[in-house]
Amino acid sequence: MAEPLFKARNLTKHFQITQSFFQKLRGKEKQVVRAVDGVDFDIYWKKNFSVVGESGCGKTTVGKLMMRLLDPTAGHMYMKGEDISAISNRQQLKAYRRQTQMIYQDPFSALDPRHRIRTILEEPLMIHDIGDSREERTDMIHEALEEVRLTPPEKFLRRYPHMLSGGQKQRVSLARAMILNPDFIVADEPVSMLDVSVRAEVLNLMKDLIDEEDVTYFYITHDISTTRFFTDYIGVMYLGDIVEKGRGGDVLDTPSHPYTQALLVAVPEPDPERGRGVKKVPITGEIPSGTNIPSGCRFHPRCPHAKEICEKKDPEEIKVGKEHTAKCHFAGEIEFDIEVAK
Amino acid sequence: MDSKMVLEVDELCTHYLTTDGEVMALDDASFKLHRGESIGIAGESGCGKSTLAFSLLNQVQPPGQIMSGSIDLDGIQVADLTEKEARKKIRWKKVSMVFQGAMEIMTPVYTVGHQMVEPLKYHKGIEGKKARDICERYLELVNLDGSIFDRYPHELSGGQKQRVIIATALLLEPDLVILDEPTTALDVVVEARIMNDLKRLRRELDISMIFITHDLSILAEVSDNLAIMYAGWIVEFGSSKDIYKDPKHPYTEKLMAAIPDIRTDIERLEYIPGVPPNLINPPAGCRFHPRCHKAMEGCKELEPETYDVGGVRVKCHLYSEDEEIAESEEAQYETAYDDEAAAEAYEGELGKEEIEEPDEIMEE
Numbered sequence: 001m002a003e004p005l006f007k008a009r010n011l012t013k014h015f016q017i018t019q020s021f022f023q024k025l026r027g028k029e030k031q032v033v034r035a036v037d038g039v040d041f042d043i044y045w046k047k048n049f050s051v052v053g054e055s056g057c058g059k060t061t062v063g064k065l066m067m068r069l070l071d072p073t074a075g076h077m078y079m080k081g082e083d084i085s086a087i088s089n090r091q092q093l094k095a096y097r098r099q100t101q102m103i104y105q106d107p108f109s110a111l112d113p114r115h116r117i118r119t120i121l122e123e124p125l126m127i128h129d130i131g132d133s134r135e136e137r138t139d140m141i142h143e144a145l146e147e148v149r150l151t152p153p154e155k156f157l158r159r160y161p162h163m164l165s166g167g168q169k170q171r172v173s174l175a176r177a178m179i180l181n182p183d184f185i186v187a188d189e190p191v192s193m194l195d196v197s198v199r200a201e202v203l204n205l206m207k208d209l210i211d212e213e214d215v216t217y218f219y220i221t222h223d224i225s226t227t228r229f230f231t232d233y234i235g236v237m238y239l240g241d242i243v244e245k246g247r248g249g250d251v252l253d254t255p256s257h258p259y260t261q262a263l264l265v266a267v268p269e270p271d272p273e274r275g276r277g278v279k280k281v282p283i284t285g286e287i288p289s290g291t292n293i294p295s296g297c298r299f300h301p302r303c304p305h306a307k308e309i310c311e312k313k314d315p316e317e318i319k320v321g322k323e324h325t326a327k328c329h330f331a332g333e334i335e336f337d338i339e340v341a342k
Numbered sequence: 343m344d345s346k347m348v349l350e351v352d353e354l355c356t357h358y359l360t361t362d363g364e365v366m367a368l369d370d371a372s373f374k375l376h377r378g379e380s381i382g383i384a385g386e387s388g389c390g391k392s393t394l395a396f397s398l399l400n401q402v403q404p405p406g407q408i409m410s411g412s413i414d415l416d417g418i419q420v421a422d423l424t425e426k427e428a429r430k431k432i433r434w435k436k437v438s439m440v441f442q443g444a445m446e447i448m449t450p451v452y453t454v455g456h457q458m459v460e461p462l463k464y465h466k467g468i469e470g471k472k473a474r475d476i477c478e479r480y481l482e483l484v485n486l487d488g489s490i491f492d493r494y495p496h497e498l499s500g501g502q503k504q505r506v507i508i509a510t511a512l513l514l515e516p517d518l519v520i521l522d523e524p525t526t527a528l529d530v531v532v533e534a535r536i537m538n539d540l541k542r543l544r545r546e547l548d549i550s551m552i553f554i555t556h557d558l559s560i561l562a563e564v565s566d567n568l569a570i571m572y573a574g575w576i577v578e579f580g581s582s583k584d585i586y587k588d589p590k591h592p593y594t595e596k597l598m599a600a601i602p603d604i605r606t607d608i609e610r611l612e613y614i615p616g617v618p619p620n621l622i623n624p625p626a627g628c629r630f631h632p633r634c635h636k637a638m639e640g641c642k643e644l645e646p647e648t649y650d651v652g653g654v655r656v657k658c659h660l661y662s663e664d665e666e667i668a669e670s671e672e673a674q675y676e677t678a679y680d681d682e683a684a685a686e687a688y689e690g691e692l693g694k695e696e697i698e699e700p701d702e703i704m705e706e
Contacts, residue, residue, distance in 0.1 A: 054529040165617045166387075195386045195556050200600040200611035207610075222529060225559075225604045229611060252604060266534035270559035270601045271586060281534050286499050 004042035010075035033290040037240035050219035053237035101177035105189035107169035111161040167198035246324030256326035349375040354411035363622040380551040382565030438511035448495040455491035480509040501532035573629040580654030
């Protein structure tokens with residue numbers, strides 16, 4: 001297999017909770033949120049990788065670490081073989097960020113309301129000192145707008161963000177990321193604020209750009225139903241760790257971790273015949289806080305299949321198929337079935 | 343159907359009278375709701391779903407106004423009520439509503455209980471221990487512990503808060519509960535569990551529900567009937583089984599196709615090009631024609647009637663008997679969506695706002 005474009009090994013981010021003066025006086029123990037807790041994954045050239053999970057599972061933190069917006073507590077990240085977790089030099093960091101860009105969830109607040117689209121798109125060029133003259137930059141902006149199908153570009157240049165619809169705004173964010181010709185884009189819930197029909201349009205466009213622009217996406221989402229269409233690899237994240245990963249089809253058709261199975265049961269069915277009855281959602285409760293991660297398997301308090309061993313031993317990654325692993329003591333033994341009670 | 347009628351809406355129009363013009367947010371909406379039934383209302387943002395819900399409560403915010411039509415709620419003419427009467431007679435008692443983003447609705451400085459007993463106090467004069475007992479019973483009904491009564495909103499998770507709101511909406515045993523995007527902000531697992539609870543409650547308490555959402559896949563699970571809205575019109579109304587199996591209106595067809603399927607590999611998702619029209623000046627004829635893949639010549643001028651197609655009411659010229667329109671079909675059937683033309687149309691809408699200034703102004 002080819003060398004991965006991006007590699008993360010034991011990637012970890014712990015946040016210290018600041019203590020008040022009185023807590024310090026009383027000698028209260030320092031609390032640590034283990035937002036990302038030793039994550040490994042590989043992303044291959046032009047093969048999208050998506051991370052799914054509930055809110056609070058640490059998926060956005062992973063994205064921010066990859067952009068080096070946050071510094072990892074431990075672990076390493078490699079981009080094309082180069083260790084980027086060690087870069088501390090501003091110039092090198094800037095060069096790295098030119099190759100990786102980010103798109104945010106909320107297109108309404110990601111664009112400055114007081115800047116025109118032209119200014120918004122010119123800013124990354126100015127920062128990275130690209131283009132010698134205003135004309136040259138204008139050409140590049142035109143090209144970027146055409147890439148995201150905002151045509152004719154002249155019409156959009158002088159607009160303000162409030163004059164665009166939600167889908168158009170998200171396409172401007174995409175153009176802003178694309179204008180630097182990055183290899184890699186971290187897309188943090190890029191379509192979750194958009195309407196169903198617009199969502200499909202933006203996802204189609206993002207998919208087309210993979211081949212047109214040679215770009216790879218790291219797609220962060222809570223909506224597992226869009227991943228099959230959009231990505232090649234899926235990582236399911238729970239409480240700071242990737243509990244199952246593999247090729248999209250494998251993970252979705254034969255989920256091996258009880259958490260993945262629960263997520264799939266919870267997906268609403270667009271078919272009244274199937275979805276009518278009360279579905280048995282196997283897990284109860286809500287995701288625990290990152291300050292207090294359960295011992296052994298982090299999922300055991302909510303797991304319907306938990307046995308004694310799960311409380312004591314943190315499960316290893318078990319191979320359940322080609323390129324498909326799950327972190328569960330019983331991976332491969334638990335059958336997946338959607339039960340519907342009438 | 344022989345069960346009792348709870349709600350009958352007839353040719354309801356609600357417009358917003360803004361300084362820019364009249365926004366025709368809801369036009370000519372008619373439907374009936376029987377006891378114990380549920381209706382799902384779906385459409386893109388800005389199609390008038392929420393306006394419809396607020397109209398049903400007679401709570402349209404100014405400059406909005408119910409222009410014409412009637413809402414018959416169990417014998418009460420809702421549109422004719424004054425604000426005071428509406429508050430006394432229908433809200434909470436007959437209809438209650440769970441709003442979009444219910445998480446922010448609770449006041450952070452009072453306990454959950456303090457806020458929950460308010461409708462009981464106001465409508466029935468029940469207070470103290472008795473009110474507490476009732477509230478605890480309803481909290482348990484939505485799978486919450488009775489002790490939540492004494493907690494503050496910030497101590498609860500999003501899912502728990504949403505359940506409290508649902509319990510409060512049920513307190514006075516209304517006939518009808520309107521849920522406006524009840525689970526949009528929640529995680530899938532929590533969403534599925536709340537949806538399960540709602541399905542159960544509807545059966546146990548025999549109440550009618552109206553679900554409003556843009557997510558058609560959720561509606562498939564909870565609604566008996568489906569109303570698809572586009573630009574202030576109900577374009578298709580019928581049993582959800584029929585509509586999911588065989589959508590009649592081109593808009594519904596596209597909307598259904600846009601839902602990604604988790605079970606099969608697909609190369610491309612379907613979508614509806616263009617943007618919904620500005621309702622101050624909606625397109626002439628059928629409001630959907632500029633984005634419609636089946637648009638005909640006649641669609642540009644004539645507003646379609648509502649036709650009954652196998653029990654489903656569809657507002658579309660495709661089902662017209664009128665020969666003139668049907669003949670025009672061939673001529674225009676191929677009119678694929680034209681990106682440029684739509685951009686042009688959109689431009690026109692924005693025309694007023696567009697300020698042509700020399701670029702240099704933005705230079706620093």
